[in-house]
Amino acid sequence: MTSPTHQDGFCCAAHSGSDSMAAILETAETRARVQGARLTPVRRRTLEILLQAHGALGAYEVLEKLAAEGYGTQPPVAYRALNFLVEHGLAHRIRRLNAFTACAQPDHDHRAAFLICETCNSVTEADADLLCRALDQAAQAAGFQLDRATIEAVGQCRACQDAPE
Amino acid sequence: MTSPTHQDGFCCAAHSGSDSMAAILETAETRARVQGARLTPVRRRTLEILLQAHGALGAYEVLEKLAAEGYGTQPPVAYRALNFLVEHGLAHRIRRLNAFTACAQPDHDHRAAFLICETCNSVTEADADLLCRALDQAAQAAGFQLDRATIEAVGQCRACQDAPE
């Protein structure tokens, strides 16, 4: 993906800060252990792959990379690692894209919304605590008890707005 | 689907009002014509199927019903009709379920959020105009220009909260 978005800090974790990736992995390791789970090699590597990716990756894209590095070659290998990461708050599933992205703030539990750029396919994570509160109110008005929510916005990221069409 | 949700008006259009289905079809017909599109037999029937359904239906479930009634038997038949309905504001796609549901308010353009019951799989449409405004603000703060959004909540509907587990 040769995208025009890698000029500022909004594209992906790998380009957002100098050592953010290492820091995130560290946090992830800790977080998993606290939850009584193990960040095994495949899982860790899967998280790295997501962190290095520009935008979200499909399960089969992740699988391809894992396979190339000597891990298993079959779909469940990728799906299991990805699901593990999602369940432990280290990654998110982007349903509109049938894809996964590393969590930008794995250090604390949070509600996230995703801003998906139609032009360059980048995915930005935005805080959705407020939104979820509003959603919860709307749900309660309908007698619905909210557990969790998916909020995905589609549009144009900053870089792609600026860039000529 | 023998669900415990059909005691009140929150399950599906078919059970929500006395003649709401006929009224909705009427509205749909008009709306399509206004947009320069035709609500052909397959499309109309597809909408009816969605309206009669409890909860959302997968494309292949719709296809099965269409096929049984003498329409085409292959996936594109269902997908085309469903996509038509979605594009013309007569139905919604529920991404979390890989399914479709009839629009509850086809008479006016609106933003919708969906409340998906984990227990009985019912899908309730809720107004999301306010939510979308809030989302737009959050997006703008990130320099993102919002076009449209998917908001899907997962939890328990009223009936399933009341019902013993």
Add this chain to the structure above:
DNA sequence: GCCTTTTGTGTTATTATATAACATGTCGAT
């Protein structure tokens, strides 16, 4: 340490979801 249980990794096979590409048919305007 050794055994048992649990968890994790890998496989093969299958299911589910969705689209591409093309042939034929129908509507509606001229």
Add this chain to the structure above:
DNA sequence: ATCGACATGTTATATAATAACACAAAAGGC
């Protein structure tokens, strides 16, 4: 009546996800 645009149907294929099983490695009791 004929032309162009839109609709419908097909076959074939792409893409996404899971089920079921065999084996391996780690964790915990004793």
